[in-house]
C-alpha cells in the first residue's frame with residue numbers, strides 16, 4: 323500500500339498592499355517604540371510550575387491553521403458584514419441618520435465594521451509584539467515557553483483579521499490614538515510585568531469582550547467562526563496573565579502596587595475613549611465634538627461599554643490591584659458591578675462555543691459534500 327501524503331494547503335495569496343485600503347494613510351508606515359529593559363536567561367531547566375507547564379502543553383496541543391480551519395469561501399457583503407441592526411449604530415435616530423440614503427447607511431456599516439476589525443488587527447499585532455517581549459524579559463523558563471506559544475497565537479490572529487479586512491471588507495482604519503498610546507506606554511516600560519498587565523489584562527480584556535459581543539450577535543457565519551476560534555486561544559492568554567500577575571503582585575511593596583493601580587486606572591480611561599469610534603463619524607462629515615457627543619449619548623454604546631469592561635474588572639480584582647482608587651475609577655466609569663463576573667465560566671463558554679461551531683461547520687461541510695455526490699450520481703444515471 324502506498325501512503326499518499328495529504329496535499330498541503332494552498333498558501334494564502336500575497337495580500338494586496340494595504341496602502342490603497344486605508345481610509346486615511348497612517349502618518350508613518352513603521353512605528354518605532356524605543357525598547358528598554360533586560361533580556362533574561364534562566365539556567366534552571368528543570369523546575370517549571372505545574373500549572374504554567376500545563377498551559378504551555380495546552381498551547382501546543384491547540385495550535386491550528388487559519389488557512390484550513392476557517393471557511394474563507396464564505397461570502398461577506400462588505401456593506402453588511404456582521405448583520406448589524408441599525409439601532410446599534412450611534413447616529414441611529416438622529417437627523418444625520420434620517421438624511422442618509424440606504425447606500426450611505428450601507429457605507430456607514432462598512433466603515434464601522436472596518437474600524438472595529440482594524441482596531442482588533444492593530445491590537446493583535448501589539449499582542450504579538452508584547453508576547454515576544456514577555457518571552458525575552460520574564461525571568462522563568464516555564465513562562466518563556468508558554469509565551470512563545472502565545473506569540474504564535476497572536477501572529478495567527480493578526481493574519482486572520484488582516485485577511486478578513488483585505489478580502490472581505492476592503493477597507494482599513496489606522497490605529498486609534500488611545501489604543502496606540504496604551505500600547506506605547508505598555509511597551510516603553512522596562513518592568514517585565516507591564517506588557518502582561520497593559521496588554522493581556524487591559525487591551526486584550528477589552529478586545530475579548532468586544533469579540534464575544536459580536537460573536538454572539540452577528541448573523542453571519544464567517545465573522546462568527548473567526549471570533550469564536552480566536553477567543554478559544556484568548557482563554558489561555560487570560561489564564562496566563564492572571565496566574566503570572568497574581569503570583570508576582572503578592573510580593574510587591576505598597577508603593578509598587580500603587581504604581582500598577584495608577585497604570586490600570588489610566589489605561590481603563592484610555593480604553594473607554596478608544597471605544598467611541600469618533601473617527602468613523604468624522605469621515606461622514608460630522609464635526610468632531612458632535613461626533614463625540616453623539617457616541618457618548620448613544621444608549622447602545624453605554625450598554626456596550628458596561629459589557630466591555632466585564633472581563634477587565636474581575637481580572638484586575640483577582641490579581642490584587644483592588645485599592646480604593648481603582649474601585650473609585652470603576653464607579654466613575656459605571657462598571658464596578660462587573661467585579662462579580664465569573665471569569666472561569668466565561669472562558670469555559672468560549673471554549674465550548676468554539677467546539678460547537680467547529681462541529682456545525684463539519685456537519686455543514688459533510689452535507690455540502692453529500693449534495694455534490696448526489697448531483698454527480700443523478701447526472702451519471704440520466
Ligand SMILES: [Fe+2]
Pocket residue numbers: 446449475476479556
Ligand atoms: Fe490575540
Ligand SMILES: [Fe+2]
Pocket residue numbers: 449476526555556559
Ligand atoms: Fe491574546
